[in-house]
Amino acid sequence: MDIEQDLHGKTRTQPVTAWSAVVVSGTSIILALRYTDSSDGIEGGKQVQLALTALQSLAIAKKLTALATHALDAPGGPSAAGHH
8 A cells, every 4th residue: 555645746644643452342443543634733633543452453563663763763863962
């Protein structure tokens, strides 16, 4: 799956302002993401609720952990400035 881009080739983003996750029926994970359409993250938000299997949740967590670790360790990232 590709990351969406606008007509100018910029990555389209909606800032996440809050999130929550719960287990439903002992087998599914519901991930709720609140986001805003405004670039400053101040305006009212929208919410999407995603139903994930346990395996999907683990795969997403593994990928996000790897990406976050890379971003933190990147030059100019928080770790580079000594902010752990």
